[in-house]
Amino acid sequence: MDARKRRDDPVAAHVAERVETGRIDLVRFLYADHGGIIRGKAAAGARIADRLYTGIGHTVAMMAMTMLDTLQPVEGMGPVGEVRILGDPSTFTPLPYAPSAAAMLSDLVHPDGEPWAACPRTFLKDAIAALAEAGFSLVAAFEPEFTLGRRIPADHGPDRLVPIDDSLCYSATGFHAAHDFAVDLVHALEAQGMRVEHYYPELGHGQQELSIRPSSALRAADNHVLYRETVRAVAMRRGLWASLAPKPIPGQAGNGCHLHLSLWSGDRNVFHDPAGAYGLSDEGRWFIGGLLAHLPALTALTSGTVNGFRRLTPRSWASAYACYGMDNREAAVRICSPMRDAAKETTNLELKPSDSGANPYLSLGAVIHAGLDGIRSKTDPGAAVGVDPETLPEADRPPRLPSSLGEALDALEADTLLMNALGPLRSAAYLAVKRADVEAFAAQDAAYECFHHFTKF
Structure with a gap:
């Protein structure tokens, strides 16, 4: 407006x-x-x-x-x-x-x-406009995980995040330990117009996952900002500390924020085609092709912190390889099984190298540009991977994702499509800010890095 x-x-x-x-x-x-x-x-x-x-x-x-x-x-x-x-x-x-x-x-x-050329929200609006020009709209949902615990002063060094429990994945004990907080969080999210879908204790100690319903692309990014603020604020009011940082505690499971996507033309889910492989249309395959082609650069925006690359390791269900597969949770892009009574509505893709350390407007906007490029170019994503790619012979494995933020920034700087989409001012500022983070954290230890991430995300 x-x-x-x-x-x-x-x-x-x-x-x-x-x-x-x-x-x-x-x-x-x-x-x-x-x-x-x-x-x-x-x-x-x-x-x-x-x-x-x-x-x-x-x-x-x-x-x-x-x-x-x-x-x-x-x-x-x-x-x-x-x-x-x-x-x-x-x-x-x-x-x-x-x-x-x-x-x-x-x-x-x-x-x-x-509009100012460095506004992240405008970047997403422009990406949405480019989609609309091509006849599409995007429905999206961020799927965040976070660690619930207490901020405890250390005897030496920075404060630590101590999880609220040591329960097992999906354990009923985890439900008990976090129940009052979880109910407060549900009420707070619903009061702001976010419709809660699922909640459960995740793999890490004190790790929670609470997802909200998909919405239009801009609303999804707006919701994620409000979600992040709500999680932390509700925890603080209970004397707790919640962190959406990708890896707030070394040795524990990382917090992802998988990005779910479906492409629409009017009331038709463009990704859905029951006659296509895995129930996916040509446009869906090309969209995946675009994501994979730009994935090394995309990770600089979807997992854009030094800490984020601690979770993008093999066999951690966070994705470490540029590949896709049907319900393959070690692939960077997962084709999700639709609900059997609503396949047309629920066919969607999940981008796994994504976390809450990212700016959601830049992250989602870049994903749109990459996917749209795939559709325009009819980019073939190649064969789907039906196994954990780490188990394949080394010569047969898909390309490895960047293993550090520095590597991802190099890939972003070399990606003409995404650099042009970001524009000169926004891209210069983003690269400068992130390269400064790389340099600052390289001079410190893991405790320092985790402290500054769990206190800020």
């Missing part, structure tokens, strides 16, 4: 009314930065009508800030320059875990309301 039309926007007017009648004192304008951190500013409830029109002033430098709050030298992102954090009134939601507060997902725009 053009910011200059907001004075007359009925949705914005309705938000202002809800703020007044709901006695909302602060409205958080949230965005995700290049480091994957959720940041923002809050507007006073009494001034919300003005701020929905003007946004909140913000320095351009913040999109060159790393997850350790060190500013990187990026041209156009220094001490001179201003953008606005402009809340999208259609995303307004009171926060059930923060009395008298609400939140909106936000775009970063120029003072005149025009």
Whole structure:
């Protein structure tokens, strides 16, 4: 929506009314930065009508800030320059875990309301527009895992995350240990319009998985920002600590955030074809082909932290090889078995090298560009892999995914399609921020790395 039309926007007017009648004192304008951190500013409830029109002033430098709050030298992102954090009134939601507060997902725009070239949410909007131009829309869902525990001071070194339990995978003991927290979380998510689908204790100690229903691409990314904030806030209010970091505890199972995708043309699921191999259409195969062709570069965006590459190892059910397969949980792309009574609606793909350390707007937007490139080029993904690729003779294994963020960034920089999609300002800032993270964590030990990830994600 053009910011200059907001004075007359009925949705914005309705938000202002809800703020007044709901006695909302602060409205958080949230965005995700290049480091994957959720940041923002809050507007006073009494001034919300003005701020929905003007946004909140913000320095351009913040999109060159790393997850350790060190500013990187990026041209156009220094001490001179201003953008606005402009809340999208259609995303307004009171926060059930923060009395008298609400939140909106936000775009970063120029003072005149025009889109800023480094805004991640705009990047996803542009990808969605490219899909629409080709006659498609995307339905998506992030499937997050997180570790629930307590933040404990160490005798020497940084704080540790100590899990709430040592239960087994899907164990009833795990349900018991986290029950009160889980019910609070369900209520908080549902109150914000997210429909909970499944919940269970996962493989790692204190590890939880709670998924919400799919939605349109932009809403899915917006939901994931709200989900991340809700998980952490509900835990804090119970004196606990929750982390969605990919590998908050060395030696424990990592936290993925698998990305589920289906492509639509009107009310037709384009991926579904009962006559195709694995029930998948040609377009579905080509979409996979695009993902695999760009996967080394994609991992820099879908698993975009130093810590994220600790989980992308063989035989960890996180994917380490660029391949696909039917219900193959060691493949980077899994063709999911549809529900037998709703195959047309539920045929979908799952991208496994994805986690909550990523900026969801950049991650999903890049996935769209890669998949659309596959469809346009009719990229053949090759044969499906029906075994754990690690068990194959070395000469027969699919290509290995990057084993570090540095390798993934090199692949991203060499990927013309994704670099062009990101644009010069956004790509320069992203590479600068992430390469600074690589350098900073290379000089420290695992305890330091895990501490700074479990406290920030």
